[in-house]
Amino acid sequence: MTSRTTRRWAIAGALAACLGLAAPLPAAAQQAGDTLSRIMREGVLKVGVRADYRPWGFRNPAGEFVGMEIEMAKDVAATLGVRPEFVPVVAANRMQFLAQGQIDLMIATMSDTAERRRVVGIVHPNYYSSGFNVLLPKQVTTTDWNALRGRQLCAIQGAWYNRPATERYGVEILAFTGIAEVETALRQRRCVGWLYDDNLIAVMLASGQWSDFHMPLPSQSDTPWGLAVRLDDLDKPWGRFMSGMVAHWHRSGKLLAWEKEAGIAESAFLRRMHEALKDHIQ
Amino acid sequence: MTRAPDGKAAGFALLLVVAGSAWAQAAAPAADGALTALIRWAPLIGQGFVLNVLISVIAMAVGTLLGLFLGLGQVAPSRWVARPAVAATQFFRNAPWLVLLFYCIFILPFRITLFGTTVDVPNWLRATAGLTLPVMANVSEIVRGAVQSVPSGQWEGAASLALSRRKTLWLVILPQCLKRMLPPWMNLYAILLMSTPLASIVGVEEALTMTRNALGAERRSELLIPFYGALLVAFFCACWPIALATRRLEAYAARERTG
Known part of the structure; x- marks a missing residue:
């Protein structure tokens, strides 16, 4: 009889532990002090x-x-x-x-x-501050953002400029999680260009690895960091x-x-x- | 007969890496080769992989312990024990692993103060807790299934020897279950190990995170395929022996049952 009770308590305890693990604990007590x-x-x-x-x-x-x-x-x-x-x-x-x-x-x-x-x-x-621009293959020589309306651009997921580019110029965004993935997609021509930070595009173009690409459009929305x-x-x-x-x-x-x-x-x-x-x- | 497909699997994995490297070589004659880059980053990615293994081992150990009690709770004669146990099992078994992971990362405290000493709970440990929950629920189901698959004659026999229910479970039923539980349990471990890269989404510095960091630092798109390929092979090398052993055990159990 006693063993039965202990077993029950053991199981109840285990259950409580499991549920406790999942119960919403108050988000980190903020350090009140300085x-x-x-x-x-x-x-x-x-x-x-x-x-x-x-x-x-x-x-x-x-x-x-x-x-x-x-x-x-x-x-x-x-x-x-x-x-x-x-x-x-x-x-x-x-x-x-x-x-x-x-x-x-x-x-x-x-x-x-x-x-x-x-x-x-x-x-x-x-x-710091940066704007957004598009890395385009040299065959694309347009200097007008509106020429990109309805075209697909590769971009990084969660980048702040994805939304303004979509809203202002009607481009379509193909978003990836990492830079390497975007580069691969661009090389495979899954998108016309790469919507990206203008300073970074300058870094890439200076590296010599992107000699077939350029940045003909004017930078947009210079935004402070x-x-x-x-x-x-x-x-x-x-x-x-x-x-x-x-x-x-x-x-x-x-x-x-x-x-x-x-x-x-x-x-x-x-x-x-x-x-x-x-x-x-x- | 059973070995042939395994050989093919290993061959396929090798082919993946070779093809990946060859593709990288063809795509980029510049800079150093993909293999050199891979060797340069291998220690860091390997360090991440150790964390994958650690997370899976801890989640499996704790999940099995909790799951054992939860599974026994499911077959308990008392409704007050069985019903919550069944509910908890079903809930965590049918919740997406990634959601549980997010839940644990953002809900569990990152810092615990016990008896005046403050201990930081690292991200990976909270992710481990998140993966423990589905393991617990799956082990619970494995235990329940195994206990229920033992012929009722065993229970009756034990009862005739005047064994208590608890003694019957631990001395008669569970030892018989062990053999049946082992293959699905190992299977679950392999699935768990393969799921640990999910933790990269919540910022744990495991192998996938490190691979992405390496790719971010190299900024060479031709490395993408060989790096992810190497990661695939690493996971394959860890999981394949488990799969092999599971099949051996299953075959052994089948022979036992029929023979």
Whole structure:
């Protein structure tokens, strides 16, 4: 009789454990205190970065993170005297990871839009800017976006410019998850061209591997990029500190130097910001 | 007779890689060969693959333990135990694995404070929890099926020896079930291992994620086919021996039953 009862309890316990595993637990208790002092106390800065977006954030064969945004994150950690810990994020999860508290800072090629500002705290000034353009085979010589109406363009899933390109110029998007997949589709002529970041197209054309391609159209919607902290950190010490970091990078010309190091053609935005903020006393 | 198709399978896998590399060579005379690139990235991708295996082993171990209790719960004489057990089994067996994975990644805490010490729960561990749930439900069904397939005479025999239900289960029924449960259980493991790349979608740094990162860093489209081909072969090499052993065991069990 007692064994029967124990067995029942055992099974009930196992069931409860299973269900407990699936029950919605309250999303990460937000650290109520100040994020900046917590980072200093723990000695670790958790930064969400891209691991698949060369040359801004990617991995080398040793598995280390490298790229322009990685340099920025390392500089933040060095300034605070803490150790940077990189958490790879993708466009689909970067804002959730930040809101949940898995990362305290996100530098992940995110453009600054009104919808995103409602979800995460985008730090100003912006640290970068880019527009969108199309990588086209040299046979296509049009300089008018409207000529692409109804044509199929390859693109990366979740890129911010997929929607404006569709809405404004009526192009059809064939979206892929990774850059390598898009390149393959383009080489196989599954689409007319590649809807992509204009700075990156410039990098690709400069590499010499794309000699049959060019970028004849004018760039569209130059949009600033923003690094982000949690929304409630934006006006707290952590958000203000990051604003200071970005302003300092513009003033000192560090962003221009990192951009050059990464092999990206100098962007007009960085030059303009540097000119505006640079030291007036020589 | 049974071995011939296996040989073909291995041959096909090899062909895939060779064809992939050849295609890459033809497409790109520039830069270094696909094989050189593959060797350069192999340690990193291999590291990711270890995580795939680790995730599958943990999910299988925990899922089997939970599934065993859930399966026994399904055949329990008490309605109050059996009904919830059946419901939980059916629910998790019929839920898409990817949805459970997303659920666990975004719902489970990433940081636990126990007795004053704070422990970070890594992404991959939460993904493992997500994969444990369908394993649990499938093991539960395997256990239920096996227990019910034991002839009722065994229960009656045990009862005549005045064994309690619990003793009957553990001493008489389950040992007989083991042989029947093993092939489907191994099959489930192979399916689980092949499903672990799903975790790449939620940002776990397993083999598929690492392969994509490598491709993103190389930015050479001709590497796409050989890299994914190599990944296919890696999974094949891990799963094929399991499939072979499962078939052997099934054949053995069939002989036992008939002979």
